[in-house]
Amino acid sequence: QVHLQESGPGLLKPSETLSLSCTVSGDSIRVYYWGWIRQPPGKGLEWIAYFYYSGTTFYNPSLKSRVTMSVDTSRDQFSLKLDSVTAADAAVYYCATGAASPFDYWGQGTQLTVSS
Amino acid sequence: SVLTQPPSASGTPGQRVTISCSGSTSNIGNYHVYWYQQLPGTAPKLLIYRDSQRPTGVPDRFSGSKSGTSASLAISGLRPEDEAHYFCGSWDDSLTAPWVFGGGTKLTVL
Numbered sequence: 328q329v330h331l332q333e334s335g336p337g338l339l340k341p342s343e344t345l346s347l348s349c350t351v352s353g354d355s356i357r358v359y360y361w362g363w364i365r366q367p368p369g370k371g372l373e374w375i376a377y378f379y380y381s382g383t384t385f386y387n388p389s390l391k392s393r394v395t396m397s398v399d400t401s402r403d404q405f406s407l408k409l410d411s412v413t414a415a416d417a418a419v420y421y422c423a424t425g426a427a428s429p430f431d432y433w434g435q436g437t438q439l440t441v442s443s
Numbered sequence: 444s445v446l447t448q449p450p451s452a453s454g455t456p457g458q459r460v461t462i463s464c465s466g467s468t469s470n471i472g473n474y475h476v477y478w479y480q481q482l483p484g485t486a487p488k489l490l491i492y493r494d495s496q497r498p499t500g501v502p503d504r505f506s507g508s509k510s511g512t513s514a515s516l517a518i519s520g521l522r523p524e525d526e527a528h529y530f531c532g533s534w535d536d537s538l539t540a541p542w543v544f545g546g547g548t549k550l551t552v553l
Contacts, residue, residue, distance in 0.1 A: 364487075371444065371547040372479075372487065372530055388539045421486055427493055428477050429542065430532065433486045 329353045331434035333422050338440045344410050349422030349434060351403040361398050361405045362429035365418040366436075375420075376407065377429035417441045445470065446531050446545035453551040459519040462548045464531035466512050470543055474534035476514040478507055481528040481547075490529070491516060518550075526552045 330353040339345060347363070362377030376386045376396040384396050390409070398405040409416060419438050425431025447465040454460040464476065478491035489498055491507035494514065506517045514533075518525055531545040 372532075372544045374542050374544065377542065385541055391539075425489075427475075427496075428489075428532070428534075430477070430479070430487075431489050431492065431498075433488065436486050 329356060329358075329424065329432040331422050331424060331432060333420060333434045333437040335420060335437040335439060337438060338442065339412050340443050341413050341441055342411050344408055345412050345416065345420075345439060347407045347409075347420055347422070347437065349405050349407075351405075351424055356426070358424045358426050358431075360423075360425050360429035360431075361396075361400075362423045362425075363396060363407045364421045364423060364430065364433075365416075366421070367415075367418040370418075373418075374429070375409075378405065412439075412441050414441050444546040445535065445540075445543035446533060448529075448531060448545040448548045450546070451549045451551065453553055454518075454521045455553045456521055456523060458521045459517060460521055460550065461518075462516045462529050462531075462550065464514045464516070464533075464545050466514075466533060466543070468512060469536040470512075470533040471509065471514055472512040473536070476507065476509055477532045478505075478514075478516045479530045479532065481530065482524075483527065487530060521552055523552045526550055 335347040359380040363375040393410040419436040422434045423430040475493040479487040480490045481487040494509045495507045
């Protein structure tokens with residue numbers, strides 16, 4: 328089994344920067360993608376970004392101007408930064424990884440609340 | 444959402460239910476479809492990959508199919524524990540948004 332664990336601040340004020348990290352552990356399997364997804368309360372899934380092992384990072388156009396994703400494949404860790412958060416960014420943030428797609432295996436998620 | 448799913452579906456225990464996912468030639472028509480199950484209060488889990496493949500541990504009651512620009516998830520022998528949200532996803536031709544999700548379907552077991 329592959330286990331992913333997100334870590335994040337939980338609570339931010341508007342205009343602050345969200346920094347998330349994800350650690351992958353468990354069975355050693357070959358993966359080619361690492362990704363981030365979020366889910367606002369009561370809503371569907373929105374992919375944020377994903378990294379392909381060739382070195383390319385894809386960002387959701389709706390968030391691209393505010394998002395940076397980095398991956399350290401040698402340490403099975405990757406991270407996400409989202410600048411200038413607003414109430415609209417409140418969501419559960421998931422990290423994921425996979426071979427067939429960026430989202431084969433998911434973390435349990437970390438909640439973000441944005442409030443002054 | 445780029446992929447269209449019905450917001451809700453329902454069935455009684457033992458029944459077979461299907462959930463549809465409609466797209467276009469930019470996504471489902473040319474790429475694989477993936478299905479995710481999200482049980483209440485938990486993270487999504489991959490249920491079907493590459494249109495019809497089941498990851499290890501997923502019961503064969505769950506099956507996926509694709510035809511043209513639409514895909515379907517079928518659940519046979521419906522059980523109360525199948526009550527969940529189901530999302531489809533696929534690659535897309537768009538250079539700027541190469542992945543798309545459906546809006547999700549809430550399955551209720553009556």
